[in-house]
Amino acid sequence: MIGVAVVGYGYWGPNLVRNFWETPGARLVAVCDLRKDRLAAVRSRYPAVHVTGDFDELLSDPRIDAIAIATPAAAHFKLAMKALMAGKHVLVEKPMAASSDEARRMLEEAARRRLVLAVDHTFVHTGAVRKMRDLVQDGLGDVYYYDSVRVNLGLFQRDVNVIWDLAVHDLSIMDYVLPERPVAVSATGMSHIAGEPANIAYLNLFFESKLIAHIHVNWLAPVKVRRTLVGGSSKMILYDDLEPSEKIKVYDRGVTLNGSSQGNGEKVYQMLVGYRTGDMYAPHIDVAEALEIELRQFVECVQRNERPTADGNAGLRVVKILEAASQSLAERGRVVELEHMRRIA
Numbered sequence: 229m230i231g232v233a234v235v236g237y238g239y240w241g242p243n244l245v246r247n248f249w250e251t252p253g254a255r256l257v258a259v260c261d262l263r264k265d266r267l268a269a270v271r272s273r274y275p276a277v278h279v280t281g282d283f284d285e286l287l288s289d290p291r292i293d294a295i296a297i298a299t300p301a302a303a304h305f306k307l308a309m310k311a312l313m314a315g316k317h318v319l320v321e322k323p324m325a326a327s328s329d330e331a332r333r334m335l336e337e338a339a340r341r342r343l344v345l346a347v348d349h350t351f352v353h354t355g356a357v358r359k360m361r362d363l364v365q366d367g368l369g370d371v372y373y374y375d376s377v378r379v380n381l382g383l384f385q386r387d388v389n390v391i392w393d394l395a396v397h398d399l400s401i402m403d404y405v406l407p408e409r410p411v412a413v414s415a416t417g418m419s420h421i422a423g424e425p426a427n428i429a430y431l432n433l434f435f436e437s438k439l440i441a442h443i444h445v446n447w448l449a450p451v452k453v454r455r456t457l458v459g460g461s462s463k464m465i466l467y468d469d470l471e472p473s474e475k476i477k478v479y480d481r482g483v484t485l486n487g488s489s490q491g492n493g494e495k496v497y498q499m500l501v502g503y504r505t506g507d508m509y510a511p512h513i514d515v516a517e518a519l520e521i522e523l524r525q526f527v528e529c530v531q532r533n534e535r536p537t538a539d540g541n542a543g544l545r546v547v548k549i550l551e552a553a554s555q556s557l558a559e560r561g562r563v564v565e566l567e568h569m570r571r572i573a
């Protein structure tokens with residue numbers, strides 16, 4: 229059995245606690261939060277679980293093998309480093325850290341001590357995103373574009389801009405699904421509340437091939453939209469996370485270019501471009517809760533000393549893009565190169 233402690237029992241922490249409570253091979257030993265009311269909530273629901281406001285208490289507890297960190301991002305680095313230095317495996321919430329320098333140091337510490345460092349990129353464990361990856365790897369042909377919209381009204385954050393809050397999901401999905409890593413990013417955005425971080429942003433990601441990606445995130449939209457299009461030379465995918473059942477639709481549609489483009493006029497052009505309007509189907513998708521799959525994998529990785537799907541490298545790659553995108557946003561969309569992305573593997 230792997231003894232687990234969860235730090236941070238605010239909005240997201242309870243999901244980790246509930247799932248760890250039921251994960252085979254895991255024993256939920258303790259929950260830590262600075263707020264007494266949150267600890268009282270744990271005590272009433274899980275009377276057998278130890279509660280504490282003192283994080284350091286977890287570090288010296290020999291029953292605890294792994295610590296899951298679900299505090300706001302600013303505290304991830306400090307808590308994760310302490311946990312790793314105490315010899316504990318770590319699962320840290322997204323975004324992995326507040327800067328790529330912090331993420332890299334966490335990664336190095338985990339590697340030095342041969343500890344598992346996982347990042348909660350929850351979406352990569354959903355049936356829909358796993359299906360999307362399968363389709364991209366086999367069936368879409370050459371991937372031309374990735375185009376995502378993730379907008380809703382609220383919850384305005386004060387410590388991070390909308391890119392760190394919402395685009396982090398798209399970037400983690402792209403990191404998992406696409407066959408290439410981006411080489412540069414450009415972002416524009418705006419804050420509509422004086423002194424607060426940007427609440428709307430548009431990201432463009434460039435790759436070495438002709439693949440291009442665009443992500444639109446917004447806390448000030450009248451409706452909630454979670455839609456992604458992935459276009460390939462053979463097929464195209466529409467992923468709508470708000471669809472209750474048919475989250476993924478695969479379209480056998482596209483264009484084919486016939487012959488060379490020499491010659492002029494409408495007639496020649498029509499001969500060159502053929503439109504393929506084939507069938508659409510909605511593949512079967514595993515509906516198991518993503519966190520259930522993720523935490524089971526985390527426990528197995530700790531038991532077998534293996535790398536999880538979203539490891540520290542994935543976390544670092546995503547943080548590097550978030551950082552570069554925020555830098556670009558501050559400079560009205562200047563293209564910022566993403567160096568050494570391929571080396572973070």
Ligand SMILES: NC(=O)c1ccc[n+]([C@@H]2O[C@H](COP(=O)([O-])OP(=O)(O)OC[C@H]3O[C@@H](n4cnc5c(N)ncnc54)[C@H](O)[C@@H]3O)[C@@H](O)[C@H]2O)c1
Nearest residue numbers: 236237238239240241261262263298299300301321322350
């Ligand atoms: N994976 C996902 O889909 C997902 C969804 C939402 C939030 N998150 C992530 O989860 C993390 C927490 O977000 P949230 O919305 O639950 O925040 P929150 O503010 O609702 O809760 C954070 C909790 O952590 C506690 N806390 C803060 N610092 C602490 C410390 N040093 N020691 C112990 N407890 C401490 C706070 O008292 C609070 O109860 C963030 O990193 C966020 O990005 C992930």
